[in-house]
Amino acid sequence: MAEPMLHVDGLQKAFGALQATDGVTLTLMPGEIHALIGPNGAGKSTLIKQIAGGLAPDAGRIWFDGREVTALGTPARARAGLGRTFQISSLAMEATVLQNAVLGAMGRAGSAWRFLRPVMRDAELVEQAQAALQRVGLTDHAATRTAELSHGQRRLLEVAVALTLQPKAFVMDEPMAGLGASGSKRMTSFLDGLRREAPILLVEHDMDAVFALADRISVLVYGKIIATGTADDIRADPQVRTAYLGEEDAA
Amino acid sequence: MTPILLIEQVLNGLQSGITLFLMAAGLTLIFGVMGLINLAHGSLYMVGAFAAAAVAGWTGSFVLALGAALAAAAAAGMIIEMVVIRRLYDRDHLDQVLATFALILIFSEGTRWVFGSFPLYLDVPAALSGPVTLPGGILYPSYRLLIIVIGLLIALGLFQLIARTRIGIQIRAGESDREMIAALGVDISRLYTIVFALGAALAGLAGALVGAIQSVQVGMGEPVLILAFVVIVIGGIGSIKGALVGALLVGLTDTLGGVLLPLLFGLFMDPSSATTIGSALASMSIYILMALVLLFRPTGLYGGA
């Protein structure tokens, strides 16, 4: 069996009396989309933060690309090849769309320590940034100020910035949120192709997208993973039905 | 150094710490409740001192002078809150810094205009001008002792106010969740004005109390303001308890550093360079204390995460 790209083992995180992450163990294998689902308040965002490096776990370890990254911060994990998108768009709003993408390309080149030459005249960085914008269909908006983008376009830009890093794995927090039906469909087919470049750990509320895309699904409830398996396994799992899908049926 | 001298210096440190607390408590409340950094807090200290000196000059009564200090500073605080400060709550810190810096210029020059550039003197009341004998035969100026007592009583009153009273509950609610107190039907803009005026009154009182020990002059507020900032950084923003602990630490460090460091260096240096190096280092001691707190607890001793 291949080595997992990302391996989380026994992660624990508590906020006071609240056990937000309770012994989570999961893997992300090369080439797969591993979806992480769960009801609101299940601790998905807390888990993602710990994986990306923004929050230190109380216990447990994280390996990425064959080395332990538990002690590393967000920038170091990003440099190691972990590409992340946020649930709420996290972009430099006053900068242009292209500048945001160039920032990602700079991160990949590993250097901001240049103090003279205008970055937007760096052909190599701009080319990488343009290529990423083209893949998500934002080329026409390259010169637009990011604050002027629509909500859906910002989601696409998030993905484009992650692409410029050419990461070894993606961690995506609700990339479909607020996209609307057609946008959701386009993003779904885009992610479908993306998994061949790098595996994706996908947190998503859009169940159609999850069941269409995911090779494996893990269900998080009250900080615990109660089931992991294929879409069919999860649909059939009685525990999941009561804890999670049951609510969806009722709604 | 004799133990009696040491105790005297400790008391001096307490006295300067407790006046710092009066400044810092208002600042930290205003920051905690309204999220505002107020550089003009030192001006309110000055307003209190000038009001006290003027009223003491006219009436000869120290009690009236203290009352005037409280009233003038609270009124000045209320006016600037309603005219300027409330426009700043939603602004970023840079705007707050600048607008309150502008207020300092206006207050300072305005005071110079009215009272002139020469310092005023506020006399300690005759009844308190002598020393009292403390247990152990220590003679200590009764006025300074009174400052310590008043300060401690006010600290106690503030803790009670915040823990027990209706307004205190509103203040605590305001610190944690502004929307909630609006939902509870509290008139926020009135609450803010009251908190600001309360902070201003405490600053004015501090100015009047200290004004009787030092001279009353334009610009007297800002060094105290900066010390109060050091207190808040050490104690943690928004915490009254932190302000008290921080203020006493800063007061004691500053006073004892100035006395002890030259003595310490005197152990292995000639007296004149010991005095030079010792007092130069003493002038930096509270900032070194602040740097140490920052290294180990960047949000202060009682600050949140």
Place this chain on the structure above:
Amino acid sequence: MRRETILNTLLYLAMPVAAALALALDEPFLITLITRAAIFALAAVGLNLALGLGGLVSLGHAAFFGIGGYAMGILAHHAQTYTPVIDSWIVLEGTKSMPVIWLVAIVSSALAALAIGALSLRTSGVYFIMITLAFGQMFYYFAISWPAYGGEDGLSIYVRNDFPGLNTLDPMQFFALVFAILSAVLWWMGRLARAPFGLALSAARQNAERVETVGLGPFRLRLVAFVISGAVTGLAGALFADLNRFVSPTMFSWQMSGEFIVFIVLGGVGRLFGPVAGAMLFVLLEHLLSPVSDFWLIYVGAILLLVVLFARGGLIGSLAGREVAHG
């Protein structure tokens, strides 16, 4: 050309044109006044890198201004008294050479900025403002209580320091020197804002999380910005001391730090020429108002208050009519 570019060009040319006019009218005092504005502008241009681009509201930049000033004062004092600065296992002589003084001013203020920045950048927001203010005050009290270099009275230097090939005592030549430095720094700051470092620093101001997620550390970006910023303000301090041939602890005072911020905001935050416009406006106000009233600062306070409350783009923002400045 954009309106702001035209305005910047006019602002830039205003100083040498005014200086040339003053020379023609034989008003050396006015040249000195313009030189003063140029030096204040330089100090604020330094601060603007941290404050405008990096979003770091430092209320302690007078520390670097003063360190630059004392670098000049101490070196020149030892040179004019023919005593070495350090006389132990190494001997370090004083100097009257401006380039050497500038280098010392830049290096020592950069080191101070590194130490202050490393501590205060562990925090943010209001804490950062209070801590930088406090560290600035620390230098002020240290300068007062350290008697070797004049303590509270400061240090006087009898003759302005030397620059190869120039007569620095001639006001116009000294102005030209200061203006050349201001031009070079403005040019660099303009480049810096567009360079990779500038983009990353500006992105860190807007969204630190974003910068981390692409693998760059906001703390290090801000620290480097703070150090460069302090060094430029330190250089301005050395020039200011040379202009007055005098240094004193007031260069360290918190009012000085406040005034630097005022220059930036009067001119327009985050704009390359904002500090230049602000410093010129301030010196002009000082010149026009101080003969009218002893309490002229009251008017400055009122103007400042109005600008903050009602004209948030500052002078350049109001004239160029574009709210958002950062690019």
